[in-house]
Amino acid sequence: MYITTDDGSYGRKGLVIDPLKELLAKHKDIKEVVAIGPLIMMKATADTTRSFGVKTIVSLNTIMVDGMGMCGGCRVTVAGKDQFACVDGPDFDAHQVDFNELMKRQRRFVKEEKSSLEKYHHECELKKAGKI
Amino acid sequence: MSEPKKVNLKRVPTKEQDPHARAGNFNEVNYGYDAAEAKDEAGRCLFCKKPQCVIGCPVMINIPGFVNAISKGDYFEAYHILMDSNVMPAVCGRVCPQETQCEERCILGKKGDAVSVGKLERFVGDWAIKQGLVKDVKPVQKGSKKVAIVGSGPSAIACAHDLARAGVDVTVYEALHTAGGVLKYGIPNFRLPNEVVDIELEKLNKLGVKFELNKVIGRIFTIPDLLGKMGFNAVFIGTGAGTPKFMGIPGEGLNGMLSSNEFLTRVNLMEAYKFPNVDTPVVVGKKVAVVGAGNTAMDSVRTAKRLGSEHAMIVYRRTEKEAPARIEELHHAMEEGIEFYWLTAPVKINGDENGWIKSMECIKMELGPPDESGRRRPVEIKGSNFTMDVDMVICALGTSSNPIVAQTTPGLKVNKWGYIETSEENQMTSIPGVFAGGDIVTGAATVISAMGAGRKAAAGILKFLGI
Ligand SMILES: Cc1cc2nc3c(=O)[nH]c(=O)nc-3n(C[C@H](O)[C@H](O)[C@H](O)COP(=O)(O)OP(=O)(O)OC[C@H]3O[C@@H](n4cnc5c(N)ncnc54)[C@H](O)[C@@H]3O)c2cc1C
Numbered sequence: 149m150y151i152t153t154d155d156g157s158y159g160r161k162g163l164v165i166d167p168l169k170e171l172l173a174k175h176k177d178i179k180e181v182v183a184i185g186p187l188i189m190m191k192a193t194a195d196t197t198r199s200f201g202v203k204t205i206v207s208l209n210t211i212m213v214d215g216m217g218m219c220g221g222c223r224v225t226v227a228g229k230d231q232f233a234c235v236d237g238p239d240f241d242a243h244q245v246d247f248n249e250l251m252k253r254q255r256r257f258v259k260e261e262k263s264s265l266e267k268y269h270h271e272c273e274l275k276k277a278g279k280i
Numbered sequence: 281m282s283e284p285k286k287v288n289l290k291r292v293p294t295k296e297q298d299p300h301a302r303a304g305n306f307n308e309v310n311y312g313y314d315a316a317e318a319k320d321e322a323g324r325c326l327f328c329k330k331p332q333c334v335i336g337c338p339v340m341i342n343i344p345g346f347v348n349a350i351s352k353g354d355y356f357e358a359y360h361i362l363m364d365s366n367v368m369p370a371v372c373g374r375v376c377p378q379e380t381q382c383e384e385r386c387i388l389g390k391k392g393d394a395v396s397v398g399k400l401e402r403f404v405g406d407w408a409i410k411q412g413l414v415k416d417v418k419p420v421q422k423g424s425k426k427v428a429i430v431g432s433g434p435s436a437i438a439c440a441h442d443l444a445r446a447g448v449d450v451t452v453y454e455a456l457h458t459a460g461g462v463l464k465y466g467i468p469n470f471r472l473p474n475e476v477v478d479i480e481l482e483k484l485n486k487l488g489v490k491f492e493l494n495k496v497i498g499r500i501f502t503i504p505d506l507l508g509k510m511g512f513n514a515v516f517i518g519t520g521a522g523t524p525k526f527m528g529i530p531g532e533g534l535n536g537m538l539s540s541n542e543f544l545t546r547v548n549l550m551e552a553y554k555f556p557n558v559d560t561p562v563v564v565g566k567k568v569a570v571v572g573a574g575n576t577a578m579d580s581v582r583t584a585k586r587l588g589s590e591h592a593m594i595v596y597r598r599t600e601k602e603a604p605a606r607i608e609e610l611h612h613a614m615e616e617g618i619e620f621y622w623l624t625a626p627v628k629i630n631g632d633e634n635g636w637i638k639s640m641e642c643i644k645m646e647l648g649p650p651d652e653s654g655r656r657r658p659v660e661i662k663g664s665n666f667t668m669d670v671d672m673v674i675c676a677l678g679t680s681s682n683p684i685v686a687q688t689t690p691g692l693k694v695n696k697w698g699y700i701e702t703s704e705e706n707q708m709t710s711i712p713g714v715f716a717g718g719d720i721v722t723g724a725a726t727v728i729s730a731m732g733a734g735r736k737a738a739a740g741i742l743k744f745l746g747i
């Protein structure tokens with residue numbers, strides 16, 4: 149097991165793809181890589197394994213909304229085709245997924261996420277101060 | 281000899297919320313009849329010997345019977361007559377397309393206004409709610425048979441109701457965290473308040489129906505699991521149609537583009553308009569184009585307007601005449617200041633550098649000869665392209681079959697569009713003991729037809745179980 153953290157507080161300091169690159173370079177017999185996590189990490193993994201020509205599967209659970217095929221919020225372009233992560237996936241060939249489109253889509257609620265977080269912190273402070 | 285009854289050709293109008301005020305709130309548009317108005321309207325009925333309205337009703341409600349009971353002031357009887365054929369009168373009175381069903385066939389409609397059957401049905405449903413009749417529903421002693429129901433929309437509710445009343449041990453499996461299907465997540469409060477649906481669902485609770493929420497069948501358990509190790513004697517599938525269609529034009533991956541289902545669910549079910557006091561956000565554009573002209577499109581565009589969009593627009597490739605929305609809803613949308621682009625089809629959506637929609641290219645259409653559906657086919661007018669300034673596009677083009685259950689149920693026969701095949705007679709599928717009904721069988725239809733199918737399936741299930 150190889151663990152990396154951004155700040156080095158646990159395991160190795162750095163990104164997932166650092167040990168991944170080393171492993172792929174060293175072990176030519178690696179047949180498949182599976183990446184499950186934030187979009188940016190899955191995209192970086194896909195970019196890394198592409199140059200090694202190793203089959204890679206990503207799990208797009210994180211982009212689902214209702215997760216039952218009703219809303220279409222989980223649509224993703226895979227090999228040029230419109231797919232629903234919850235119906236057609238959630239596992240897809242990483243090298244066929246249009247991550248750029250997904251990464252932009254993921255930013256659609258940035259403003260709202262920020263205000264939600266601010267509200268949360270504000271309430272935490274009020275709680276700490278015993279005001280609510 | 282008594283004088284022949286003088287026929288009043290004008291229907292008693294219902295009061296409505298002022299269009300300007302209501303475009304800024306989610307309160308119900310129509311206030312319904314009060315007792316005096318209902319009595320007057322019921323008095324217009326000719327009580328025909330061969331009532332055509334009953335034939336027009338998908339579940340053949342004894343319409344003259346309940347209308348007569350209203351005119352006598354016996355609402356209790358009216359309620360029971362309705363409940364014999366329809367377990368949700370307060371819902372159907374509000375959302376049924378009466379103008380193409382019962383009311384279309386009313387003899388009075390030939391010379392003047394048809395009897396306002398829908399509004400009268402709603403009056404009785406609301407009266408029963410106000411009386412608290414739901415409280416009187418008693419649980420029925422359960423026998424040994426267990427039935428699982430997948431989904432909790434109108435087809436499932438009607439099926440569960442009849443089964444529970446016959447003493448079957450019923451468990452409803454619903455994918456979402458709330459029961460009710462489209463009645464809860466799709467149809468907005470200004471047409472059908474959620475409380476009305478909740479009271480109808482409460483009836484099922486009282487009857488002893490169990491609800492297992494947050495369970496996607498086909499993922500957490502499959503139909504074979506339900507019939508096998510989980511010990512159910514039969515299953516009813518009422519998962520609705522569900523999967524939204526998109527246009528397949530460039531730019532649909534942009535931010536600000538979403539399906540009407542996603543938009544309406546965020547607002548109606550998750551109450552995103554209260555954000556950040558609730559967790560689900562919704563971004564509403566200043567210039568919103570809703571593509572389509574069915575009920576879903578009208579609900580979406582009127583919702584956008586209520587959430588502050590300055591230009592809430594309908595874009596539809598045919599004309600007002602072909603629009604599939606109920607006439608009443610179209611009319612309400614017009615009153616509320618919705619803008620209409622008839623004979624217009626989107627060809628491309630343009631985005632800004634951050635991936636947000638900034639405009640939509642459309643082309644003008646004209647109506648050609650009729651197609652197989654009998655409607656005149658829209659054809660493009662070459663060179664008529666123009667660009668609309670929009671920052672949000674909502675797709676309300678209808679739905680296709682949700683494949684999750686069929687994919688995970690070996691032997692379940694579906695037609696070429698993926699809808700489940702059932703027997704005309706009892707709604708049984710290709711698998712003995714597995715029944716289906718509602719939109720997942722017919723494709724997108726209506727609340728009342730889904731309920732009719734649910735009841736037919738319940739009768740089929742009872743027979744199958746030997747009850
Ligand atoms: C916005 C909108 C407005 C409408 N307006 C009208 C109107 O005014 N009048 C009218 O008559 N009709 C209207 N309709 C159509 C009507 O709502 C439907 O025809 C009706 O709800 C179909 O009922 P149903 O029981 O088949 O399924 P639905 O109501 O679609 O319910 C299906 C349920 O199954 C659940 N489900 C799906 N998959 C699974 C699974 N795998 N496991 C567990 N649960 C699952 C869903 O979450 C949902 O709760 C409207 C539809 C929409 C979308």
Ligand code: FES
Nearest residue numbers: 213215219220234
């Ligand atoms: S998450 Fe809603 S359709 Fe896939």
